[in-house]
Amino acid sequence: MGEIDLGAAAEATIQAYRELASDPAKRLALALDRTCIQFLAYVVAEGEATLVHLAVETLSLISQAQECRTSLANTFGVLEALQAVSEDESNYSEDLRDKATGLFTSLQFARCVKKTPSPDKVLDNPGTSNENSKHPDDVDSTISTAEETANRGSVSSTEQTSNSSGSPVKSDAKSDSSKKSVDSGNSLADNKSEPKEDASRTANSHPAVEKKSSFLGPNNSKAKIVTLYIKGMVNPYIIFLMKKSCSAVVRMLSLRSDKPVFKLTAVR
Structure with a gap:
């Protein structure tokens, strides 16, 4: 061209x-x-x-x-x-x-x-422009308001929980359960103390055996007590003969101890 x-x-x-x-x-x-x-x-x-x-x-x-x-x-x-x-x-x-x-x-x-943005787009999306035009302080205030609302909700839920837990029915149930636990603890303590009492009673019921074992000790300086039980001997003469026959035993035992004390008991 x-x-x-x-x-x-x-x-x-x-x-x-x-x-x-x-x-x-x-x-x-x-x-x-x-x-x-x-x-x-x-x-x-x-x-x-x-x-x-x-x-x-x-x-x-x-x-x-x-x-x-x-x-x-x-x-x-x-x-x-x-x-x-x-x-x-x-x-x-x-x-x-x-x-x-x-x-x-x-x-x-x-x-x-x-x-x-053109006016038509602004009219089509008014919420977007308003959100974008918010000041940072407004955003911070909105966030703080949301946090306060959440805190209030948590506090109210906590109060409801405390109120429900503080109702008379639940408190009675708790007191009953505590009483039961205390009773069970006492029963366990009693059961534990019973074997100790039985053992002490058993030990007290055999004083002669303990004293006899202590008498047989080689280096025992305490006073020795010997109790002789003579069963079925009710005749005074027989008792006299028995005492006389035992005098030899007493003399022999006195040679092995410093201060022996003997006790002869006749049981009818």
Whole structure:
């Protein structure tokens, strides 16, 4: 395609886009039309000065709508073409270079700044915007309120538990169980003490055996007591003879102990 044909077609197309961009209601549709924007960028980069001037003015009209600037900046070739025009002093006038520089700066700023949510999205999701706009202090207060509510719930549950545990029925049951445990403990203590008492009684019931064993000790210096039980001897004469016969035994035993004490008991 030659320059004349390209120039005539390009000028007619740019004029049509410019008329559409003059209507604010149609600027967003033009900004979203990548064919239109890439065509204008191509004209700015490769066209003559007159066509470049028309293309820059058309892009400026579209960029007057704030929601269209991000789409223009993200379209391939737009920023590069505007930067090339703003730096070319030999082929373009100062007025055209200033317009290209201003448009380049505006689109570059829109590209760097985070995209703000549109009013339609805010209306669709009011809860999200409200949650995001909350101050950190509000969030902290909300957390503290939730913690206080949880603490109150735990305290109330503890009080209910204590009240239920402090009811008369349960206290009586606890007292009965404690009494039973004490009684069982006493019975066990009595059972343990009974064998000791039996052993002491058994030991007391055989004093003669213990004294006899102590008397038989070789180094025992205590007084010795010997008890003789003579059963069935009720005749006084027989008892006299028995005492007389035992005197020899007494003398013999007295030789082996220091201070013997003898006791003769007759049992009828």
